Amino acid sequence: MLNEIFIKPFVDMVEAPDFLLQVLWEGLVSGILYALIALGFVLIFRSSRIFNFAQGIMVVFAALTLVGLYAMGVPAWICVLLTLGVMFVLAVAIERVVLRPLVGQPDIILFMATIGITLFLIGFGEIIFGGENKVMISEELGIPTGDTVLEPWGGLLILQHLDITVVVVATLLVLALLAFLNYTQMGRAIRALGDDHQAALSVGISLQTVWVLVWFIAGIIALVTGIAWGARAGVSFALEVIAYKALPVLMLGGLESITGAIIGGLMIGMLEKLFEIYWGQPLLGGNTETWFAFVLALVVLLFRPQGLFGEKIIERV
Amino acid sequence: MLDAAKTQETLLEVNNIEVIYNHVILVLKGVSLSVPKGGITALLGGNGAGKTTTLKAISNLLHSERGEVTKGSINYKGERVQDLDPAALVKRGVIQVMEGRHCFEHLTVEENLLTGAYTRKDGKGAVEADLEMVYSYFPRLKERRKSQAGYTSGGEQQMTAVGRALMSRPETILLDEPSMGLAPQLVEQIFEIVKSINENEGVSFLLAEQNTNVALRFAHYGYILESGRVVMDGPADDLRENPDVKEFYLGMSDEGRKSFRDVRSYRRRKRWLA
Numbered sequence: 001m002l003n004e005i006f007i008k009p010f011v012d013m014v015e016a017p018d019f020l021l022q023v024l025w026e027g028l029v030s031g032i033l034y035a036l037i038a039l040g041f042v043l044i045f046r047s048s049r050i051f052n053f054a055q056g057i058m059v060v061f062a063a064l065t066l067v068g069l070y071a072m073g074v075p076a077w078i079c080v081l082l083t084l085g086v087m088f089v090l091a092v093a094i095e096r097v098v099l100r101p102l103v104g105q106p107d108i109i110l111f112m113a114t115i116g117i118t119l120f121l122i123g124f125g126e127i128i129f130g131g132e133n134k135v136m137i138s139e140e141l142g143i144p145t146g147d148t149v150l151e152p153w154g155g156l157l158i159l160q161h162l163d164i165t166v167v168v169v170a171t172l173l174v175l176a177l178l179a180f181l182n183y184t185q186m187g188r189a190i191r192a193l194g195d196d197h198q199a200a201l202s203v204g205i206s207l208q209t210v211w212v213l214v215w216f217i218a219g220i221i222a223l224v225t226g227i228a229w230g231a232r233a234g235v236s237f238a239l240e241v242i243a244y245k246a247l248p249v250l251m252l253g254g255l256e257s258i259t260g261a262i263i264g265g266l267m268i269g270m271l272e273k274l275f276e277i278y279w280g281q282p283l284l285g286g287n288t289e290t291w292f293a294f295v296l297a298l299v300v301l302l303f304r305p306q307g308l309f310g311e312k313i314i315e316r317v
Numbered sequence: 318m319l320d321a322a323k324t325q326e327t328l329l330e331v332n333n334i335e336v337i338y339n340h341v342i343l344v345l346k347g348v349s350l351s352v353p354k355g356g357i358t359a360l361l362g363g364n365g366a367g368k369t370t371t372l373k374a375i376s377n378l379l380h381s382e383r384g385e386v387t388k389g390s391i392n393y394k395g396e397r398v399q400d401l402d403p404a405a406l407v408k409r410g411v412i413q414v415m416e417g418r419h420c421f422e423h424l425t426v427e428e429n430l431l432t433g434a435y436t437r438k439d440g441k442g443a444v445e446a447d448l449e450m451v452y453s454y455f456p457r458l459k460e461r462r463k464s465q466a467g468y469t470s471g472g473e474q475q476m477t478a479v480g481r482a483l484m485s486r487p488e489t490i491l492l493d494e495p496s497m498g499l500a501p502q503l504v505e506q507i508f509e510i511v512k513s514i515n516e517n518e519g520v521s522f523l524l525a526e527q528n529t530n531v532a533l534r535f536a537h538y539g540y541i542l543e544s545g546r547v548v549m550d551g552p553a554d555d556l557r558e559n560p561d562v563k564e565f566y567l568g569m570s571d572e573g574r575k576s577f578r579d580v581r582s583y584r585r586r587k588r589w590l591a
Binding site for chain 2: 103104185188189191192194195196197198199200201202203204205206
């Protein structure tokens with residue numbers, strides 16, 4: 001038993017490095033999507049102290065809108081633009097109808113409000129687009145299918161073109177977001193608002209503008225993850241679940257840390273795949289991916305309550 | 318200097334305002350004051366006198382703290398401004414530097430300064446130029462520009478806060494308690510800089526301060542606030558010579574040590590101030 005836990009998995013990894021690489025690659029693909037979603041959470045949390053429970057349903061809603069519009073006969077790329085427009089309108093509406101009237105209320109009330117948004121979007125999405133599963137229009141969007149086979153160390157490494165596309169697009173999006181946050185006036189305003197609300201108000205930063213913006217960013221992220229995940233698993237309300245995978249990422253990375261969200265996402269993605277393949281399947285009968293991330297996050301929380309990269313609470317003494 | 322300030326136009330006019338927090342707590346009970354263009358106006362008084370509330374009423378930061386102006390009016394250059402949001406006021410040239418500095422801790426000093434230019438639309442070049450202007454007043458900030466503001470000293474944070482306000486190209490700065498928690502030497506230094514900003518950039522100041530001594534040396538005009546009312550006002554030099562101000566705020570007395578017999582009259586004067 002001890003052998004199976006502590007020795008055999010590592011021997012396997014060393015003996016078949018190509019397979020290990022394959023596992024890590026697949027982990028990376030889901031990891032980068034987790035990271036992206038976690039970023040959406042972090043931006044909203046930092047600028048408004050709201051834990052956005054609706055992030056998951058936004059993924060579904062974006063994917064549904066995209067597929068639904070295409071079904072109405074709109075060309076694929078126009079669909080993407082229109083869906084972005086819908087996500088923007090959604091952001092404006094949420095700010096106007098939900099956030100603005102609730103300004104200054106306790107955090108838990110705002111959290112409940114996002115649950116309300118979730119339920120609303122579930123119902124609204126079903127009424128407009130119907131509840132049945134749909135197929136993502138990946139071909140029409142020009143997402144490549146097929147795969148590339150590499151042979152590292154004489155072994156076998158299969159890279160799905162879809163996965164490569166996902167990794168490239170998600171990485172670009174993350175980099176663009178980082179650049180936006182660090183080098184633009186608006187990005188600085190978002191970070192400033194996270195540090196000190198009152199001071200941000202005093203220099204004339206408008207809460208409303210920042211909120212619409214972060215919710216719109218969350219919407220863009222939702223659309224990208226919706227397309228990526230929908231292309232593999234189909235578009236259904238089950239997609240919501242992947243957003244909840246971002247929760248352990250947040251516990252691990254810290255709710256406020258942008259770097260934490262990215263590193264946490266990648267770590268969770270890869271670790272859960274590794275655990276599943278080398279420990280889960282042989283020892284526990286598989287299907288560990290659904291809970292592994294949460295257990296890992298719990299263990300981390302026991303030792304570092306602010307998360308691995310939780311924004312350091314700056315205290316001068 | 319004093320006469321120059323007097324003859325110029327009035328920028329800010331506060332007329333008899335009342336402020337209520339949370340619908341129940343009456344904090345200001347009719348405060349009136351005016352800030353002339355190009356002057357440094359001091360707002361003096363002890364803890365809880367209403368200095369901060371007055372400034373926040375003007376800058377409209379009260380709303381986010383559940384406070385509201387229930388009576389009276391606040392005019393800036395003749396325009397009623399009490400229903401605007403803080404951003405609109407910053408665009409009109411009025412910006413507040415809050416008590417306790419309130420820097421953005423995780424942003425670098427330079428990023429802090431740049432957030433001050435948030436409302437400006439006059440382009441990158443102008444903002445860069447003003448950044449240099451701020452650094453010329455606060456050379457220390459230039460040395461620390463890459464450090465996170467949360468890790469700089471109290472004095473540096475105060476400088477960052479003032480510099481950040483300056484980056485909005487303001488006409489009037491509402492400066493709340495710049496001396497708080499700083500060593501006397503540093504307080505002196507900050508006030509010197511405020512004075513030179515006032516003289517060189519033509520920025521008017523409304524300055525809330527507990528440190529009456531320093532404030533009256535640098536200000537042109539002063540208002541003394543007690544429990545939400547203005548109890549005395551006048552040119553700073555007159556206030557400094559006023560026996561009551563001397564006794565209650567500057568800790569000096571012409572009579573020297575008081576005998577027990579004088580206590581009654583002391584009380585009477587105290588009541589008058591309260």
